[in-house]
Amino acid sequence: MIKNVLIGIGGTGSRVIESVVHLCAAGLGPDKLHIFMIDPDQGNGNLTRTKSLIKRYTEVREKFQRTENNKSFKTEIIIPPGDAPFIWSIFDERDYTLSKYINYDNISQTRPEIADLANVLFTEKELTTSLNEGFRGHPSIGAVVMADPPMDEYPFKLLWDGIESLGKNDLRVFIVGSIFGGTGAAGFPTLGSRQLIKFNEKMHASLGSENSRVLLGGALVLPYFSFSVDTAKSADEPMFVTTSDFPIATKAALQYYDDKELGFDQYYFIGDSLAQKVGEFSTGSSTQENKPHYVEMVSALSSFDFFAQSGDNVSDGKKYFLASRENAEVTWNMLPLTRASKDLTDQRRNFKKAISNFTIFSYAYLTYGKKELGRNHRDVTIQPWYSENFKKDYKEESVIYNPRHTMNSDLYAAMDDYLNSFLFWISAIDDRDKVLLVDSGKMIKGAISNRKLDLIDPEENRGVVGQIIKGESKKLDFNAFRGNDGLLDAIIKNETITAGSKYLNIFYDAANRFNLRNLVNN
Structure with missing residues (x-):
């Protein structure tokens, strides 16, 4: 039995986990994934965003009954039970x-x-x-205070639960953080020391000699973004770093990893030279809320590659994997999805399909789908797709047959919130210049914000839906999606799921079939 555990350290770690969650929502990732984070800056905007996202994901997955062909929200994301923390904040009190x-x-x-x-x-x-706002680019401080984590308490207890039943390399632990900052740069080598996780005898990780129940991997994220520094704001800060400090910090860190014998079995080094701006200067707290970036998505995908390896292919000795841009553009066909070159073409095709389907589903449901839910049942029955699924057996008082039944409201509220977050994430990755995955301008009016997005109405601008996914397409318009060509007309015959889940499944299925028809070289 394999157990997968993902640990995100610091601001970069939390943003990578944000990408992990969204990729899982799109149907990628392992079947089960244990997640926790480490950050002393509890008010950090990036951390807060990811923390809320994980809770929304688990809520949607609990409420949403998916049909057999719907692969969204496939991964069971596991966090500590009840009120137990899934973030190790390191310090127990303020102003430490x-x-x-x-x-x-x-x-x-x-x-x-x-x-x-x-x-x-x-x-x-x-x-x-x-240190309440982190280690401010000084990993030497973090290494001191993170050297003795409470392994028998949550969230670390999540790591060790059930370890006695696992065999060699069955506990797959993947750590992700930046190599150039403070918290991540401090925590990555500290947790990666040989005795803390890989060969921890107290927690029964070691099997003697050089054998361990733990297969330890990690993604070291190299510098990939920039931010503007307001001299007036930074003047009062006692310690902070700027992007000009990143190369020096990275060089020193790489020398450290070259010299030290840590417990990692596999390293992923992921970087980029675009240096796109992800926000304004902030030392931490709620003002540190950065835009998502495609490197964070690639780092998330590296964890999936790590978790996907079969036990038979795990060999002794260190392995190193490096990912960087091959040219000036980031397209669907250049993302590094797997270490197995023979599988790369198929995996890129599957990745594009999953993200495209979930993007079109999110956009179509949040616009047209919600608008139709806002109308009464009698008015919507003139639509063939709706009539075929909800007219014949309609019962006002039944949660199974009435998509507007009040018991379906919680599902819609959770799904609305989550899909808005997904569209923010995938749209923020679009820089409208070099990252050529989706065209956010075809979905969103004005600025891209983590708050409620101002989405373009596809009924008023019918051509946008066929051009959302960048790359060659047939540019089909919204008539093809809504049902004139039969894409939204699929009948879902399943009387064990609620009408709310059925309604959402209809839109997901239509998005899948729309992309099959619209996108070239799927």
Whole structure:
């Protein structure tokens, strides 16, 4: 039995997990995936966004009854039960400093030689700056405070639950974080040390000699974005980094990984030279909420590649995988989806299909689908697709036969919220220049925001739906989707699911068939 665990560290780690969740919603990823995150900056906007997203995903998956051909929300995302935390915030109280963590005032009196060593290793600012907003690009601080995590408590307990029943390499642990920042750069090698996870004897990971129940992999995200620095805002900050610091930090980190013998079995190095802007300067907290980026999606896909490897193909010795842009453009046909070159063409085709289907489903449902739900049953029955599915057996009081029944409202609310987040994510990745996956301008009016999107009405601009997916297409208009060509007219005969789930499945099925007809070289 294989157990998959994904750990995201710091701001980059949380944004990669955001991509993981959306890819799982589109039908990609393993069947089961345990997830938790590590970040001392509990108010971080990126962390908050991902935390809320995971909860929305699990809620939708619980309420949405999918038909056999609907692969969306396939992955069961597992987080600690009940109110147990799935984020390790490291510190138990506010305004924690490194000085307080190492009990600097006390050792100055009792062990002055140790205090002198601390003064050599750390500056006064590093010792006294509050760490509630992370480690501010100083991984040496983070490495000190993250060296002894509470392995027998949640969220780490999620990692070890049931480990006694697992065999060699059955516990697949994948860690992701940036190589150039603070929290990720500190936590990645710290958790990757040989004794902390890979050969942890206390938690029964080690099987003796060089054998372990844990197969440890990780994605080191190299510099890939930029941000503007407001000198007025940064003037009052005691410690912060800018994008000009990234190359130096990266070079030093790579030298470290080359020299040290850590516990990782497989490394993924993922970077980009576009240096696209993902937001404004922020040291942390709620103001640090960056736009999604395609490198985060590629990093998420690297975890899927890691989890997908069969036990028979796992060999001893280190493996290194590198991904970077092959040319100036990011297209469907250049994404690095697998280590197996013979499978790459099929995987790219499947990836495009999954993302395209979920994008068209999200867009069509949030516009036309919701509008039709807002009308009364009698008025909508003139539509062939609706009449075939809901007119014959319609019962006002039945949640099985009435898509507007109040018991279906919770499903729609959860799905509306999630699909809006997905369209924000996939649209924000579109830079309208080099990243040629979707055309956000065909879906969204004005600025792309994590809040409610202002979507273009496909009935008023019928041609947009056939051009949302970038690349060669037949540019079919909304008449092809709505039913004039039979795409939305599929009859779902299943009396075990609610009318709300049936309604959503109709739109997902139509999106699938629309893309099969519209996209070239699927």
